[in-house]
Amino acid sequence: MWLLLLDNVNLVRGNKYILKDINAVFETGKIYAILGTNGAGKSSLAYLIMGINGYEPSSGRILLDGEDITNLSITDRAKKGLTLLWQEPVRFQGLTVEQYLTLGGKIKVSNHQIEFILNFVGLSPNLYRHRMVDGLLSGGERKRVELASILLLNPRYAILDEPDSGIDIMSLSMIENVIDYIVKHGGTVIVITHREEIAKLSQEAYLLCNGSILTQGSSDRIIKYYKDRCDECSHVNLPSLEEMRI
Numbered sequence: 444m445w446l447l448l449l450d451n452v453n454l455v456r457g458n459k460y461i462l463k464d465i466n467a468v469f470e471t472g473k474i475y476a477i478l479g480t481n482g483a484g485k486s487s488l489a490y491l492i493m494g495i496n497g498y499e500p501s502s503g504r505i506l507l508d509g510e511d512i513t514n515l516s517i518t519d520r521a522k523k524g525l526t527l528l529w530q531e532p533v534r535f536q537g538l539t540v541e542q543y544l545t546l547g548g549k550i551k552v553s554n555h556q557i558e559f560i561l562n563f564v565g566l567s568p569n570l571y572r573h574r575m576v577d578g579l580l581s582g583g584e585r586k587r588v589e590l591a592s593i594l595l596l597n598p599r600y601a602i603l604d605e606p607d608s609g610i611d612i613m614s615l616s617m618i619e620n621v622i623d624y625i626v627k628h629g630g631t632v633i634v635i636t637h638r639e640e641i642a643k644l645s646q647e648a649y650l651l652c653n654g655s656i657l658t659q660g661s662s663d664r665i666i667k668y669y670k671d672r673c674d675e676c677s678h679v680n681l682p683s684l685e686e687m688r689i
């Protein structure tokens with residue numbers, strides 16, 4: 444069985460644990476959800492798995508199919524089939540949607556495939572393939588372009604950091620279809636989300652709290668735990684109405 448494994452990973456920045464004693468297993472072909480309140484460490488975990496600069500573990504190992512990839516560059520991890528959908532999609536200058544999707548012509552895809560994938564993420568090919576991927580695309584449009592690029596890469600592991608954020612609620616089924624597409628093509632999905640409908644697509648979930656895994660297991664149980672127990676915490680630091688009136 445193929446898997447991605449985090450072995451006692453810690454991420455310390457300054458004098459703070461951003462991630463602490465993380466042990467997690469992601470098996471091929473499954474869907475995993477990562478839940479947790481704002482600031483719990485979900486994106487940091489995604490960056491650490493992907494090998495983003497500044498998110499190298501302070502200790503612990505990341506293993507992919509038995510190989511230690513802890514010190515591999517992001518490019519080498521991408522070559523091994525890891526990919527990340529950023530919570531905030533990056534803006535690019537000087538590339539059309541089509542050039543962006545084909546990595547400037549580096550990946551060979553037919554016209555038909557480009558059209559199919561754009562339609563899949565709800566972007567009309569006629570309107571979008573020649574538009575620039577710059578600040579003029581809306582947040583939701585950029586997120587859709589990013590989702591399209593992930594589908595074209597056929598990833599073995601897709602880490603989707605809040606794929607639903609910025610996407611209108613009518614299009615939630617599009618996100619579900621994207622996740623389904625990746626798994627049907629042999630990939631594993633690790634989806635970070637605050638939305639129950641999306642979390643419910645997963646079989647297993649990890650609940651992060653303050654950088655640690657608070658609990659893990661079958662998604663139904665973890666989603667319930669999250670809904671029942673984490674609400675209080677997410678309000679802990681909010682000022683009371685009285686305080687706000689000062």
Ligand SMILES: Nc1ncnc2c1ncn2[C@@H]1O[C@H](COP(=O)(O)OP(=O)(O)OP(=O)(O)O)[C@@H](O)[C@H]1O
Pocket residue numbers: 456461479480481482483484485486487488497530
């Ligand atoms: N490079 C860094 N240096 C110092 N602190 C960091 C760094 N990256 C993240 N943090 C802190 O670690 C905590 C976790 O951040 P992270 O972005 O992983 O949270 P999150 O669970 O993705 O939250 P959200 O739901 O809001 O996206 C935050 O308090 C953040 O400020």
Ligand SMILES: [Mg+2]
Pocket residue numbers: 485486487530604
């Ligand atoms: Mg985040």
